Amino acid sequence: MSYKFRGGVHPNPNKELSKDKPFVTLLPKGEMVYPLNMHIGKPSRPVVKKNDEVKVGQLIAEADGFVSANVYASVSGKVKAIDRRMTGASVPAECIVVTNDGLYTPVEGLGERTDYRTLTKAEILDKVKWAGIVGLGGAGFPTHVKLAPKDPSEIRWIVANGAECEPGITCDDRLMQEHPEWVVDGVRIVLQLFDNAKGVIAIEENKPEAIAAIEKAVEGDDRISVLRLAVRYPQGGERNLVHAVTGMYMGSGALPASLGCIVDNVWTLASIYKAVCENTPLFEKGFTVTGEGANAPGNFLIRIGTSVAEVLEAAGGMKEETKKALLGGPMMGLAIPNTNVPLVKANNALYLMTEDEVEQAEAEQTNCIRCGRCIRSCPMGLAPQQMMLAAKRGDLDRFIALHGLDCIQCGCCTYTCPARQPLVPTFKLFKPRAMAYNRAKQAAEKGGK
Secondary structure, three states, X not given: OEEOOOOOEOOOOOOOOOOOOOEEEOOOOOOEEEEOOOOOOOOOEEOOOOOOXXXXXXXXXXOOOOOOOOEEOOOOEEEEEEEEEEOOXXXXXXXXXXXXXXXXXXXXXXXXXXXXXXXXXXXXXXXXXXXXXXXXXXXXXXXXXXOOOOOHHHOOEEEEEEOOOOXXXXXXXHHHHHOHHHHHHXXXXXXXXXXXXXXXXXXXXXXXXXXXXXXXXXXXXXXXXXEEEOOOEOOOOHHHHHHHHHOOOOOOOOOHHHHOEEEEEHHHHHHHHHHHHHOOOOOEEEEXXXXXXXXXXXXXXXXXXXXHHHHHHHOOOEOOOOOEEEEOOOOOOEEOOOOOOEOOOOXXXXXXXXXXXXXXXXXXXXXXXXXXXXXXXXXXXXXXXXXHHHHHHOOHHHHHHOOHHHOOOOOHHHHHOOOOOOHHXXXXXXXXXXXXXXXXXXXXXXXXX
């Protein structure tokens, strides 16, 4: 049986370009750049300085607060500088720059085996925090925070997000096919933290090889099951997965823990396994290069800090007719002005487009025709056309009243709009303003009491 949610769309999956391409390990040769803000929360604090020698797996920046994360060197070499560099978000950020010596000399103890069953809950959480693991499905939220809810006894489900619904991206699929034990043991490790929980590995049914591999890996384990999901975008959204698993809907502003769920991407769980069982912090992850503009689409094991240009070169470069490069997929990806930017923890794909659909939409845009398609497609149950009016008018209170802060910027409304209105691009610009305004308003109200 497969499960689905309300709303959503069916864009061309475009998985065939890379889904059958096994992982290729990419050892970078060039300069490595490590942004200190590659996670939600406070940026990390450097613990190295210019001209320091570093090794693979060495801590180079430590978490600066509870909602923060450690950063590790993914190559050996020398610290060239600590300065501001351009990132994939098209904004400059403080970065640690390392000259790669090409030797990949590891720190002592890297890769040493540990039996997670011998560890206490506190020891497991400490290892996850030590490893600098964050949500690798795109959110970048520090995982040790997510795994420390107020009341662990209320957690009933550990949900492994293997939906990978974004068109074109296949690195989660390849992980589940090639290393299902990393994912399953990652779930088992997290289950050790929550005595009353069961594990559910949720996978869209268009990944039969991954489903088969995971089902084989969980045989005989009555605490873990596999849930087949209907193919629909954005099936991988936390709220949609929580509904598929529990049958319950998360309220506005709620977190999965409020319904007894912890949701982690499969690569996040694989990183938990490697941290706890192999004494390896997060410095390597899966990455897909795909799209009509890619010469040789494929899946790579990349080291964090590697430049997009170097990964693109390893994938055969881009076609001459390529017009746009996105970090991420075509629905939620961010366009980058050039490829001289570093890959960070949350990056999972480079999508190369031979047609600039945003440019086309701008040329074809008309006034809203009140057809309601954006409302029907919104997985959050919002009213995008009304949010658009509020944003155009700069009406922050109206945008918030319409639950605009719940928008996950999935792109479904823009995808279905026959008037070619730039709904999500507008929300991406307006929502941060609304969030800041709402925080200030709440703080003022709290201070007045």
